[in-house]
Amino acid sequence: MRSATRMEWIKLRSVRSTWWLAIASVVAMAAAGAGVGLGYRSHAPVATVAQIFNNSLAGAILAQLLLGALGVLMVTGEYGTGMIRSTLAAVPRRRTVLAAKALVGGAAALTVGLAASFAGYLAGQLAIRGTAIPAASLGDWAILRAVLLTGAYLGATALIGVGLGTLLRHSGAAIGTLFALVFVPIFVVGLFGESGIAIGRFMPLLMLLNAVAVTTPTPGLFSGGVSVLLMCGYAAVAVLLGGVLLRRRDA
Amino acid sequence: MIELRELTKRYGRQVAVDGLSFRVRPGVVTGFLGPNGSGKSTTMRMILGLDAPDGGEALIDGVRYGALDRPLTRVGALLDAGAFHPGRSARAHLSALAASNDLPRTRVEEVLRIVGLTGAAGRRTGTYSLGMRQRLGVAVALLGDPGVLLLDEPVNGLDPEGIRWIRDLLRGLAAEGRTVFVSSHLIAEMALTADRLVVIGRGRLLAETTVAELAAGGDTLEDAFFRLTSETTDYRGAEAA
Numbered sequence: 063m064r065s066a067t068r069m070e071w072i073k074l075r076s077v078r079s080t081w082w083l084a085i086a087s088v089v090a091m092a093a094a095g096a097g098v099g100l101g102y103r104s105h106a107p108v109a110t111v112a113q114i115f116n117n118s119l120a121g122a123i124l125a126q127l128l129l130g131a132l133g134v135l136m137v138t139g140e141y142g143t144g145m146i147r148s149t150l151a152a153v154p155r156r157r158t159v160l161a162a163k164a165l166v167g168g169a170a171a172l173t174v175g176l177a178a179s180f181a182g183y184l185a186g187q188l189a190i191r192g193t194a195i196p197a198a199s200l201g202d203w204a205i206l207r208a209v210l211l212t213g214a215y216l217g218a219t220a221l222i223g224v225g226l227g228t229l230l231r232h233s234g235a236a237i238g239t240l241f242a243l244v245f246v247p248i249f250v251v252g253l254f255g256e257s258g259i260a261i262g263r264f265m266p267l268l269m270l271l272n273a274v275a276v277t278t279p280t281p282g283l284f285s286g287g288v289s290v291l292l293m294c295g296y297a298a299v300a301v302l303l304g305g306v307l308l309r310r311r312d313a
Numbered sequence: 314m315i316e317l318r319e320l321t322k323r324y325g326r327q328v329a330v331d332g333l334s335f336r337v338r339p340g341v342v343t344g345f346l347g348p349n350g351s352g353k354s355t356t357m358r359m360i361l362g363l364d365a366p367d368g369g370e371a372l373i374d375g376v377r378y379g380a381l382d383r384p385l386t387r388v389g390a391l392l393d394a395g396a397f398h399p400g401r402s403a404r405a406h407l408s409a410l411a412a413s414n415d416l417p418r419t420r421v422e423e424v425l426r427i428v429g430l431t432g433a434a435g436r437r438t439g440t441y442s443l444g445m446r447q448r449l450g451v452a453v454a455l456l457g458d459p460g461v462l463l464l465d466e467p468v469n470g471l472d473p474e475g476i477r478w479i480r481d482l483l484r485g486l487a488a489e490g491r492t493v494f495v496s497s498h499l500i501a502e503m504a505l506t507a508d509r510l511v512v513i514g515r516g517r518l519l520a521e522t523t524v525a526e527l528a529a530g531g532d533t534l535e536d537a538f539f540r541l542t543s544e545t546t547d548y549r550g551a552e553a554a
Binding site (some may be wrong): 072079144146152 | 358361362363364365378379381384385388390392396397398399400401402405406408409410412413414415453
């Protein structure tokens, strides 16, 4: 397992797409944070801490797709190129390969996700300096918790990507499915009107925007921590299902 | 030693490999011949545990590939048309595979030198010519210094110098006592490289023979090959008018 993990880490860092997706995630969140801060500078009445902070993490909407794609490509990139046969010839224990991919991809995405989340927070705070808007301090647990949970949510998204990639084996199909899983439930929940929240609290994007990346979760939703755990649960299901198929299918 | 016992693979109702049994011995180059679509690559993938057989088994020194510990040190494989990511450098590709089997980093530079890719090792493999990709594939096969080598169509895309290089390399590896199993659909090339031949058609064993025996029939090797495989060629062009 240790050697398989080392292999996956070398593979992950030796393709450019990894770095582009990581950089794009951080930049997207920093840009969104700065944009929100700048937009609120002349806002009347003066914005609240929560207004600035919650919105400054909105870049996570894009970052989750980028890091999800990173997870997908760790697997589908191998199927698309034939690399998977080299990998499985080197490590015939397929569940070990998948576990190593999940470990390396999850850890990398968690790191990048945390960096991106902090970048969004910092950019938002820097953009409102010199205004009457109160600053959000990381010393405030509600703030720090939201920043950390957003990073963890992004890490879990990459794991879902690894699982989807293993299940579908095709980059376009897996990334398309990832997008669909993120956005389609929102419209479905909308159809249920007021009672939509009962199922909406299980939907990734709603959890992100209303429970995870916010100081106080919207009433009716799970807490940020439970929401992230739910994401990890989804990731575990995707990876485990992927593992079952990986073992059974020809490479 | 590679041993196939009644190895069978079906895709739906199509039987790709049909009860194939033979042994590949160490010390000589064994050519694996058959027309396109005869099941050579499928057989190789099953030997490597990449495809699961529907019946029978393929053993390497008496065990299934999947049961080998650090398999790269036992079996080296060159898979069709370069099984690597085009965005990754040859050095990174080899380093990743070396790490997976706890091989020392120095071995990466050694195999790069053996195949003549040291100067291009930092370049992305997507920029490689077909010949360079084949050389990288050979480097992968040699990485773990294995006693058994499986090469699927290694001369595809190589220029005459590259073909001779592969031929000398394979013969040298066999002379060291290794088991060398090389697939090809080119009988003329196999005649120069291999000592023993395993000929299949439509997934069935047609002959286990030697180059010398096959040529002893009087006609050319090519004619002998066509005679063997004439019933089993799936696609054939019409004669030009």
